[in-house]
Amino acid sequence: MNDEICRNISLTSLRRLPSYLRYLKTQRDNGIDYLSSIIIAQAMELSPMVVKKDLSIAIKVEGKPKLGYHVDSLIKDIEMFLGYDNKKDAVLVGVGSLGKALLSYEGFKNYGLNIIVGFDKEVNEPAILDKKILSIDKFSNLTKRMNIHIGIITTNKEAAQEIANMMVEAGIKAIWNWAPVKLSVPEDIVVKNEDLAASLAVLSNSLSDHQIGGSI
Amino acid sequence: MNDEICRNISLTSLRRLPSYLRYLKTQRDNGIDYLSSIIIAQAMELSPMVVKKDLSIAIKVEGKPKLGYHVDSLIKDIEMFLGYDNKKDAVLVGVGSLGKALLSYEGFKNYGLNIIVGFDKEVNEPAILDKKILSIDKFSNLTKRMNIHIGIITTNKEAAQEIANMMVEAGIKAIWNWAPVKLSVPEDIVVKNEDLAASLAVLSNSLSDHQIGGSI
DNA sequence: TAGATTGTTAATCGATTAACAATC
């Protein structure tokens, strides 16, 4: 009766989309025009059902029975869905070794993310590759002026909450937090925690005696 | 009838354990002796039920009705369960900016991981902090001799598969892969992919119009 | 046309949430 019941986009599907993209691009570069869910599933070690469900959330150009999915269209659709088409600007605070690593990571531009500048308390070097490093004093002003909505925190855990507050004040809407703390932010701010300890726990567990059920 | 049916340890529970640990340690340092699931849940923005279920997978010393959990015992139990008690040695291949960041990340020692050495094709500096950097030629020999079972790949995507093969040959059992490729390894090798693109997809999605249901 | 693969609807499975007896 109600057509507006929300489309079921699962978090796990969303997480898998970037890896489909990687695979599809390599196949496109090999000159492949069409791929079936069966082939994709084999290559990515998933079941064809999962592939079909996942792709269905992003797809505009439907697959063709017997042929499969048109690779070029599929890539475009997924990129569109993931927002890789319109580059998103981000700022980073905390130019330690991790901050430097993210600032110099070339891959982000493929994913629609553009870290335009790094901030730190002390500016020891003027830039990392082509990214300027500025004093934290200039954060608010620049972020507001450039209307930036994504902030990346790579400070130590002591500074993280303070930086988060500053980000919120400056109009940041989404925070990618690499510091090992739980940030408290207003409800409308999205926080994605990159928890190295949690990753490690999963890996470590797989080497121990008491093991969780599924695959990682 | 069958007592041996596997205990249900969920992946999500496992991932949350490190953050309990962080919270419990701060509270212990504040001089708190007992904490109830209700208090913990509030602090971590979970429901008390989730807390009780999560803790129950790791716990040896039971909580006390009316009082709650004994913080010290709880910390010890979780650390034991996560294997933080016996430090695990790991080796890292690919001393680019990301590799350097991981080599110099102080936090790992709290999580029972000890990256003892970094390898690269070209050795531009002899060490990062106290971690030696060695030529990749020495990988197999050293890894076998020291009987190391965890390998971290922070190379570019072109080199990753080759390095994975080398690791497997040298007796590595678990691989933490930061390169954006799907590695193919024998079935008994555990691979944990750290997929920056997937993280970013989730963050990015939250800023867009078509949004997934749950919280991140 | 026959065979293969699609998108979708129904069944299964597993994790989260709720309910509750046990107990300090």
Added chain:
DNA sequence: TAGATTGTTAATCGATTAACAATC
């Protein structure tokens, strides 16, 4: 004892898997 909080067993919820009609 009464109240609070535990651990556990049952109900709900959501995602994964299976089944199948539609179609190229």
